[in-house]
Amino acid sequence: MIELLPIGAIFWAAFPFFVGFSIYLLPQLSRALTLVVTFSSLIFAGLIFWLDSPQTFQLLDSFGVTLTVDTLGGFFILTNALVTLAVLLYCWRSDKVSFFYTQLILLHGSVNAAFLCADFISLYVALEVLSIASFLLVTYSRSPRSIWVGLRYLFISNTAMLFYLVGTALVFKATHSFQFQGLIESPPEATALIFLGLLAKGGIFVSGLWLPQTHSQAESPVSAMLSGVVVKTAVLAMVRCALLAPALDPVLRLAGVATALLGVAAGMVERDTKRMLALSTVSQLGFVLAVPATAGAYALTHGLAKGALFLVAGALPSRDFKVLQEKPIALSLWAFGTIAALSVSGMPLIGGFVTKALVSKSLPLWQGVALNVAAVGTAALCAKLIFLPHSAAVTAPGKVKNLLPSMVVLLGGLMVANGVNPSAYSSLDTLVKAVGIVGGGWLLYWIIIRRVTLKLPWGVERLEHLTGTMSLSAIAIFLLVLYLMPLGGVTP
């Protein structure tokens, strides 16, 4: 079985692209084919967990493509499969044309490829294909506003990837290979440039300020894909690098804490539901980065919950919290949103709790304190959705019928995710702490946040400023890496 894994992995990685382009020939089968692709990913992820033997294989010689199949990536692949499945079920009855499903499959495939590869060039190709597919999905409505948001995304991601390519060339110059391991022996500027690209692509800290507008402007199923899985491609690559080169671990931890606090602080005062969710993504990615070893499990629960939240937000009657607070929403919508929001806050009984416990188990003090502050903020931010007025008398909008199957997938997945770390329930400390964090967050919500909405300056989100920020973060990361790896890249 294990001997067949390399061939299986290659076939599985190429499969979505074959299917995606054959939709052009068979447009009437678009939805069924998308379903087949998502199931193939589900099966592959299941296979990874069942075999449970981390494998890295090289195709062709030492210059060939390197692929890694392990449970860390398995979690991400599972997230991708489930979120895509939920998005597909949500769109099943909509009037989306086959073009949409083609792009969805290509996005799904390139995300899978990015989760699989372990060398910088394959990752580059996967990330670029992914940006093209995301652009086409974001601009699906063809409105001028969506085209602008898509263009802005391409500008940022393409510039980031150009820096990344320079970093990759430096790695090749130093080690004669493109593998992730090469980072250990490369000069600090290579690491700085590669991380600059990945941080921008992954939406981390100030390099990720492009994310709120992009994710909130897209249609909700697309936002669910973007926030649920797409940004995690770059995050997984960084996590893999940090696991191979432990000297880089502090960079990730620092970036993780910074983005966790920034995202949550900006999200708390946000008035727009989808922007708030996008900012919460910026913050939650910090938890994924915080402990490389547990990144997979956290990414799974976050992806499922955030996918569900975006789909629910798309069905709400308004995007403005002020309007939503005045008129009750349908009970079913509220219930779906609340379960997902409780998971993000880390409430016991739902998947988010066990993975949060997993992350906070092995943190140094400074990181633990900062992440707990961010967790309280997250609970406060989610409280904005949980405490929306609701009533059983309100008839749910027609979209809720489409919502049901995808909610079964996402929220059911969250419940099953409890099995990732069942030991969390046996420790009273963890339970009390989780409830305390959620309670603290709700208190914060009722005392302050409910009354405050700030209009944050939008200047930082302008294209020129986003590009300029990139040069600043390049310098910051370079100095940090120089400090961490003082001996010209040789790990102490």
Next chain:
Amino acid sequence: MIMPVLEALVFATVICGFFGLIIKKSLVMKIIAMDVMSTGVIAYYVLVAGRIGLFAPIADSPDAILENGSYADPVPQAVILTAIVIGFSLQALMLVGVMKLARDNPTLETDAIERSYRP
């Protein structure tokens, strides 16, 4: 001696492109600046390939022995070919987007576009 100079010029190209991306107001100019930047990156790969030698790494007869140190490294060139194609297609995509935007915003000034589509 020539190598460090070339390297400096290549990086200057990258930086020029990056500055153009920030300074230029028009969207089309920004795309051109991005192209300048990617030209710099491509040139850098070619430079890395030419570090150990400059001949094309093609053996003209089956038993020709490629002398170590005189032939260019084929790997970075092969790799950058992919990046060129991707960069080209991204640029085409962006230009199509800009054409669509130009209908409502004929000047294509980033400031004006951003102000009219602000959240």
